[in-house]
Amino acid sequence: MTALTEERLIGIRSGDRVLCPPLEWDPETGAELAHDFVDVGPAGTVESWCWVAEPSEQHPLAHPFAFATVRLDGADTGLIHVVDAGRADAMSVGMRVAPRWRAERRGHLTDLEAFVPGEDPVSGGGAGAGEPVEMMGYNASIAYTTPVPDNVVRSEAAAAEGRFLGLQCPICGRTYTGGRGYCPVDSIALTAEHEIDLPQKGVATSFTIVTPVQYPGQTETEPFARVHVLLEGTDVVLSYQALVDTPNEDIRTGMRLAPVWASAAEMEDGAGDTREAGLIGWIPTGEPDATDPDLVNRLC
Amino acid sequence: MALDHAPGSHVPGQHPDDIAIIGWAQTPMVRHTDKTETQLLLEVVTDALDDAGLTRADVGFTCAGSCDYVAGQAFSFVQNTDAIGAWPPKRDSHVEMDGAWALYEAYVRLLMGDEVDVALAMGSGRSSTADPALIYPMEMDPFYLAPLGADALSLAALQAQAVLAAGAVTERQLAEIAARCRRDAQSNPYAQVSGEFDVDELLAEDAVRAPLRRHDLPPITDGAAAVVIARAEKAKAVCENPVWITGIAHCAELHYPGMRDLTRSLSARKAAEAAGVADGPVDVAELQAAFTHEEPLLVEALGLAPTVTVNPSGGPLAANPIMATGLVRIAEAAAAIRDRGASRTVGHSTSGPCLQQNLVCVLEGGRA
Numbered sequence: 001m002t003a004l005t006e007e008r009l010i011g012i013r014s015g016d017r018v019l020c021p022p023l024e025w026d027p028e029t030g031a032e033l034a035h036d037f038v039d040v041g042p043a044g045t046v047e048s049w050c051w052v053a054e055p056s057e058q059h060p061l062a063h064p065f066a067f068a069t070v071r072l073d074g075a076d077t078g079l080i081h082v083v084d085a086g087r088a089d090a091m092s093v094g095m096r097v098a099p100r101w102r103a104e105r106r107g108h109l110t111d112l113e114a115f116v117p118g119e120d121p122v123s124g125g126g127a128g129a130g131e132p133v134e135m136m137g138y139n140a141s142i143a144y145t146t147p148v149p150d151n152v153v154r155s156e157a158a159a160a161e162g163r164f165l166g167l168q169c170p171i172c173g174r175t176y177t178g179g180r181g182y183c184p185v186d187s188i189a190l191t192a193e194h195e196i197d198l199p200q201k202g203v204a205t206s207f208t209i210v211t212p213v214q215y216p217g218q219t220e221t222e223p224f225a226r227v228h229v230l231l232e233g234t235d236v237v238l239s240y241q242a243l244v245d246t247p248n249e250d251i252r253t254g255m256r257l258a259p260v261w262a263s264a265a266e267m268e269d270g271a272g273d274t275r276e277a278g279l280i281g282w283i284p285t286g287e288p289d290a291t292d293p294d295l296v297n298r299l300c
Numbered sequence: 301m302a303l304d305h306a307p308g309s310h311v312p313g314q315h316p317d318d319i320a321i322i323g324w325a326q327t328p329m330v331r332h333t334d335k336t337e338t339q340l341l342l343e344v345v346t347d348a349l350d351d352a353g354l355t356r357a358d359v360g361f362t363c364a365g366s367c368d369y370v371a372g373q374a375f376s377f378v379q380n381t382d383a384i385g386a387w388p389p390k391r392d393s394h395v396e397m398d399g400a401w402a403l404y405e406a407y408v409r410l411l412m413g414d415e416v417d418v419a420l421a422m423g424s425g426r427s428s429t430a431d432p433a434l435i436y437p438m439e440m441d442p443f444y445l446a447p448l449g450a451d452a453l454s455l456a457a458l459q460a461q462a463v464l465a466a467g468a469v470t471e472r473q474l475a476e477i478a479a480r481c482r483r484d485a486q487s488n489p490y491a492q493v494s495g496e497f498d499v500d501e502l503l504a505e506d507a508v509r510a511p512l513r514r515h516d517l518p519p520i521t522d523g524a525a526a527v528v529i530a531r532a533e534k535a536k537a538v539c540e541n542p543v544w545i546t547g548i549a550h551c552a553e554l555h556y557p558g559m560r561d562l563t564r565s566l567s568a569r570k571a572a573e574a575a576g577v578a579d580g581p582v583d584v585a586e587l588q589a590a591f592t593h594e595e596p597l598l599v600e601a602l603g604l605a606p607t608v609t610v611n612p613s614g615g616p617l618a619a620n621p622i623m624a625t626g627l628v629r630i631a632e633a634a635a636a637i638r639d640r641g642a643s644r645t646v647g648h649s650t651s652g653p654c655l656q657q658n659l660v661c662v663l664e665g666g667r668a
Binding site for chain 2: 001019021023027047048049050051052053056057058059060067068069077078079080081082088093108109110136138140142143144145146147149180181182184185186187188189
């Protein structure tokens, strides 16, 4: 990657062959290769190509181009990269290409902007990195569109009205929250006919105090608690719930809790940062703690 | 793996370590479903066990193949375990691979010969939630391939060009493969793409990624499949016509396509040899040839004779449920024996850029 900033392409010796791009291991034996690098190119021969008529946002060029396997002079393997040839009929197997370098080079495969037809490299000017390149950025993004299952839609709608919806399995009688559309024990689908309204009472079955590490999107700065809450009449805890107005040192398993719902005005503002829309968190009721071992310290 | 006592050397089913496919199911293959992967799996697990005459309680081991990148969610396979049935408890595993590799793991688990005698393999994927051409570069190596946006379609097109340039096949022959698959798919009730197509009209269309045209590419598909396998004693006890796995093997080669001879599939050839494809005549081969040019390449690598019927189901060109496509091939190869009277068939699956990894499974009916 450092050589790229100097407008150089390098390969690595592996037995009698020169591999470009350089690998860490011998492809035949898996043995680690000595760092015996050799300059290759700058020109090379197209071994295969395909034409990209409509580049995607992830492709290096915004206009039509070719992907190609280029065997650089002095190398025994093909480097996959792009060829900026203008039109598909300018491409052929066996054609000669040379690199066109970017002016801004940072030790990244795309410092080589593209190969162009011919024997002569096109310099981007400027200098190399000066120091070895040890880090390389690679950013990718993708948007997904996922249908929301019916049960989740109904569960969220209930939560927006300040209600918990349960789904009760007709075989084992277990009740699940959160729009879970199946009984995992009996493996049957749970649908609207299995819905029941649940009481607004819960017990803290387990908790953790999280010391926040700062990363993009993390808004917490002080240690905060997350609690498993078993809602009365259900068989699976609501995991990783927030508490409201409760000091961390006061939290204990067995604590009786009640939900705190967003007001209509807060809902308008998009309140509710847990998976239940409209559920802000939980607050201790002050009732005596639960001590039933079936409730306290269960994990799920 | 090819077993020491198989293939060819004994009647399948006589050794306790012989393992048979005894049931399978697939969802209808569609461009888009609103069902979750878990819902898709719930259906096929139930249906495959019905097909085998068993219930979830009979299953001792399950293995699922799926992909977080396709689902767009980390640990996406965890919620899919809801489809398995948690009670009574069973051993469970997951491969970030096609369900065909889940079947391989299930097969190996049954070879352990302890109390587990029935296993179930699944594969599921919903490709419709995002553009697969944008997903797959993220699975490539982050230094030399991913930064280029090297998508599966482009890499396949590089391989197609290499195969065409080598003179191994013509563009017309590729179009004929597409037309044949879509024609054959008309008798496959699960197929997504089927019909009669004129080869000249197909060839008149513009390339999507030259040299590949639309008909050279698989459809984007949502779907799932499940296959039930059992050890010999159990298989014979519950099933009148078990389909015996007489060889199964997989092999990988280098990740970087530029380092390989793209006109050959070395790993498919090695896997076929290890699975014993050549140890007897093959009636039907179901190949995970998602792009037309992969079919002649795989036929050559597996050493299949011209008499072998390839992809009578229509193959991946008729339906390509990513993460289940290979498992469907094995189920179709089993169906060719149990439901359509073939005696020896091959199911194949692949993974990675340009046929990097290949799995070959040889199936036989019980001999009289």
